[in-house]
Amino acid sequence: MESGFLEFVYDFYKSMKAHEIKLVYEGRVTQQITKAFIALTEAQMKENAEASTVQRKVFHVMVECLQNISRHADEYESGESQYAGKGIFMVSRTEQYWCVTTGNAIFIEKVKELKDMIEQINELNEDELKDLYVRQMREGRLSTKGGAGLGFIDIRRKTKKKLEYNFLPITDKVSFFLLTTYIPRTS
Amino acid sequence: MEILKIESTEDSPQIVLDRESNILEISGRSLPEDVNTFYEPMMSWIEEYAKDPLDVTVFNFKLTYFNTASSKIILDILTQFEEMIEEGHEVMVRWHYPEEDEDMMEAGEEYSEMVDVPFEMVSYS
Numbered sequence: 001m002e003s004g005f006l007e008f009v010y011d012f013y014k015s016m017k018a019h020e021i022k023l024v025y026e027g028r029v030t031q032q033i034t035k036a037f038i039a040l041t042e043a044q045m046k047e048n049a050e051a052s053t054v055q056r057k058v059f060h061v062m063v064e065c066l067q068n069i070s071r072h073a074d075e076y077e078s079g080e081s082q083y084a085g086k087g088i089f090m091v092s093r094t095e096q097y098w099c100v101t102t103g104n105a106i107f108i109e110k111v112k113e114l115k116d117m118i119e120q121i122n123e124l125n126e127d128e129l130k131d132l133y134v135r136q137m138r139e140g141r142l143s144t145k146g147g148a149g150l151g152f153i154d155i156r157r158k159t160k161k162k163l164e165y166n167f168l169p170i171t172d173k174v175s176f177f178l179l180t181t182y183i184p185r186t187s
Numbered sequence: 188m189e190i191l192k193i194e195s196t197e198d199s200p201q202i203v204l205d206r207e208s209n210i211l212e213i214s215g216r217s218l219p220e221d222v223n224t225f226y227e228p229m230m231s232w233i234e235e236y237a238k239d240p241l242d243v244t245v246f247n248f249k250l251t252y253f254n255t256a257s258s259k260i261i262l263d264i265l266t267q268f269e270e271m272i273e274e275g276h277e278v279m280v281r282w283h284y285p286e287e288d289e290d291m292m293e294a295g296e297e298y299s300e301m302v303d304v305p306f307e308m309v310s311y312s
Contacts, residue, residue: 031220035197052287056252060290063218063254134301137259150255158290 023091029070038062041091050098050185057183058091058098060158064151065089065102065181073104097182106177111167114177121152122162129157159183188239191232199225200250204232209241214249214283217257226260233264237271244268244276249283250291258294265302272304279305286310 022044023037038059045055069087087104133153156163161182167175188206195201200215219225268278282295299306
């Protein structure tokens with residue numbers, strides 16, 4: 001074991017406590033993982049007597065975010081590792097918010113389209129978002145992966161907050177896409 | 188017609204489609220890994236049923252949660268009902284929602300605006 005590893009674990013623990021990180025995971029996101037994480041977070045929220053409306057919204061956001069990673073995270077090779085369907089998933093909390101954060105690799109050529117889509121969704125008001133959702137549902141065919149491009153619109157509508165995101169370069173072909181969603185704890 | 192009964196799991200709803208007993212219902216949570224595969228038997232059943240439906244078809248949605256991929260399937264089902272109505276059949280939807288769940292109520296209202304199918308909103312506690 002590397003020297004200082006246990007100290008690292010203790011620091012990591014302190015960071016998690018300080019940021020009230022309830023769940024953090026790095027790796028492949030499968031349906032089993034999705035089910036386990038929502039069950040775990042639901043149990044935590046029940047224990048904390050979180051309002052049921054808040055619980056439902058957190059549940060919604062978690063499912064869409066996890067399914068986004070499992071369906072859309074791109075594969076890239078770094079040494080011997082393959083990163084398809086993998087990413088980081090984190091649930092944390094503040095006084096005011098529950099916070100769901102995801103990060104996954106995406107090919108550079110897809111970045112612009114994704115960024116434009118998020119920007120467009122961020123600029124729409126509630127009625128426009130509803131119209132877009134309906135239009136996507138009618139016209140958007142489910143791909144073989146099952147995604148319908150509806151997840152982002154749904155998250156934006158359920159939380160009534162703008163999507164916060166960033167793209168950070170991993171290699172010249174791949175970017176790391178980060179998305180954070182805040183769910184207000186007072187409804 | 189054969190009865191279609193699918194038991195619920197932690198990520199998929201219970202489905203009961205029973206023409207003889209006049210029970211057409213989907214209830215629970217819907218976030219299956221692959222919505223197309225999961226809902227295929229239900230879509231086929233409804234397609235078959237549409238050829239020779241009951242005098243009055245009442246379909247009960249009693250979902251507590253559905254993901255966005257499932258929302259598209261729900262619209263497909265409702266569109267099938269719309270076609271049945273166009274062919275002269277009587278179809279209505281009962282949309283059940285937990286009384287404190289505004290989002291689920293609104294989802295029902297939105298669907299009712301999207302298709303020409305009568306909706307009855309039913310809240311339960």
